[in-house]
């Protein structure tokens with residue numbers, strides 16, 4: 001690894017050549033930028049059947065946490081160290097293994113610290129109280145032959161048979177099991193971690209989220225995932241729940257809850273396929289994934305904005321943030337970098353041509369051939385709105401990262417000529433089955 005001198009310089013991606021053509025300059029990132037190894041934590045959840053003894057222990061755990069919360073509030077302490085000194089002796093009366101006591105104190109300290117933070121930020125808080133029973137420990141348990149053994153004291157264990165999914169995850173030799181959590185919903189979560197070496201990235205790829213598709217890529221290659229199925233699922237759910245005429249609040253709530261769950265599961269399933277494909281592609285091509293900040297997107301579709309109910313319902317039920325959440329955690333697990341651009345950084349970029357950087361025009365409403373397309377008067381060509389957005393986000397991501405890291409463009413490579421990306425179209429519902437092939441579906445933008 002060689003260390004390059006670091007200095008600040010603005011890099012203009014779009015530089016005119018003497019002939020008056022525009023071409024893109026891509027930046028090569030030096031080896032010194034390779035991120036270090038980080039520990040990434042995930043958890044696997046499965047169901048189990050608790051015994052009376054386990055339920056009792058979970059109840060004791062809840063009482064201990066509530067005792068600690070009370071003492072912490074009385075003495076205005078929220079740090080683990082102070083709370084341990086304060087509470088440990090007070091928990092002596094509970095007949096439970098001592099490391100469960102430590103975890104109860106830690107749990108209470110976490111709750112109190114969060115509360116303190118919320119008060120500091122001016123959010124309304126309630127007096128904390130643990131309502132549901134649980135049991136947490138990172139000590140004393142064993143996993144052997146597909147069985148999780150939870151210590152009950154006196155060298156007795158409660159066995160939970162792990163399902164094939166959990167076993168498959170934990171069979172990875174790089175994975176370290178850290179702790180278990182038994183929850184009141186008869187579920188056990190096993191927390192595990194892995195040392196992940198960051199993948200040195202050489203380019204960026206932007207993600208554009210909208211109702212009909214998720215577009216991911218940069219000036220070399222763009223993949224469009226068709227997620228229109230999600231909109232259909234949402235509409236379908238809406239019409240189903242509306243068709244129930246019974247005027248009973250409880251029944252209505254039960255039905256809408258049920259269909260809401262079903263809708264969420266189906267839409268998330270679709271998004272999981274998209275996020276998986278994005279992260280896999282980013283890992284293979286060594287690119288950093290760039291998102292734009294879409295906080296407050298819901299404000300665009302509020303009541304009173306002059307939009308119809310159906311339109312608002314459609315847009316407001318699209319899980320814009322879920323896709324990002326999935327991509328973020330999957331990317332972290334694979335060592336892929338994710339960059340989120342602030343609103344200020346992306347302002348106005350959707351109005352720019354990704355090829356020349358000039359302003360583009362939207363197609364006319366009465367022009368059926370160029371729906372959702374943009375016209376660049378400079379390049380004299382039409383381009384897809386979503387593709388342009390993803391390319392712009394990718395470019396901006398590279399630029400912003402470059403500035404913030406204060407890198408000089410020592411190794412600038414010029415890439416003359418046209419930068420028409422290969423555009424792949426993938427039906428998200430089938431994306432797990434079809435390998436993305438460049439040649440077969442490459443499409444040239446209409447000119």
Ligand SMILES: [Zn+2]
Nearest residue numbers: 353356376379
């Ligand atoms: Zn242009």
